Amino acid sequence: MIRVLIADDEPLVRAGVRAVLTTAPDVEVVAEAGDGRAAVDLVLAHRPDVAVLDVRMPVLDGLDAAAEIHSAVPGTGVLVLTTFADDDAISRALGEGAGGFVLKTGDPLEIVFGVRAVAGGAAYLSPVVARRVLDRLAATAPRAAGHAGLGRLTDREREVLGLIGAGLSNAEIARRLHVVEGTVKFYVSAILRGLDVRNRVQAAIVAHEAGLIPRP
Incomplete structure (x- = not known):
């Protein structure tokens, strides 16, 4: 069972996310928070597998909360939930250790897919933002640093990297x-x-x- 925390300052949004997640037989919502600070505290208390965090929350925003969770409880994956595919927010979320980014305006099932992917150690990007990430974020620090390091990888590591890029979890x-x-x-x-x-x-x-992405 994948144990999940939901954090959003809008009760109706939390209720909607909870309703979507409870349709999945392998997901259990163990805690909810209305601000980022409460989310961090509840993650420390419950140690969920995944924290679903809204970007804009009072007291502590979702991206700062993601950074604290990544540092304090690295075993808890973070799935960021937001209304807009803002490039700065996406870049910052990934930089703070988030494992996925899902739009509230997308298919509700993307939240389930994202939770499962992050819980399994994989990465998940909403299809709407995936192209933006590849087109715009790949030109920043990860691309520069990553391409410089490709030569340090073994053939097997490059093969695994391609499978990571294809969205496969460790088990897959x-x-x-x-x-x-x-x-x-x-x-x-x-x-x-x-x-x-x-x-x-x-x-x-x-x-x-x-x-490096292998053909299907």
């Missing part, structure tokens, strides 16, 4: 490569260090820009 990569999941986690850690990027989303950007 393990099945594809016929190895245990622990081995994949070792590869992922080595890839992030080698590329000098902070998370899987930034690594996925490098994979796309380098043309």
Whole structure:
């Protein structure tokens, strides 16, 4: 069961997100918060698998909350939820360690897909913003640092990087490569260090820009 915290300052939005998530048999909402500070406190108390955070919240905004959660409870993944595909917000969210970015105006099931992906150690971007990320964010620090580090990766690590870029979780990569999941986690850690990027989303950007995504 994937344990989830929802944080949004609008009660109706929280109720809507909860209603969507409760349709998934493998998801359980364990806590809710109306501001970023309360979200961080509840993550510390409940240790959920995923925190779904709105960008704009009082006391502490969702992106600052994401940074604190990433630092204090790295085992809790962060899925950022927002109304607009703002480039600055996307860039900052990924820089603060968020594992996914979903629009409130998109298909509600994207929230379920995002929660499952982040809980499984994969990255998830709403299709509406994925192209913007690849077109605009790939030209910033992750691309420059990541492309410089590609030469430090082994052939196997480059293969794993391509599968990360394709959106596969650690378990899915393990099945594809016929190895245990622990081995994949070792590869992922080595890839992030080698590329000098902070998370899987930034690594996925490098994979796309380098043309490492395998054909379906």
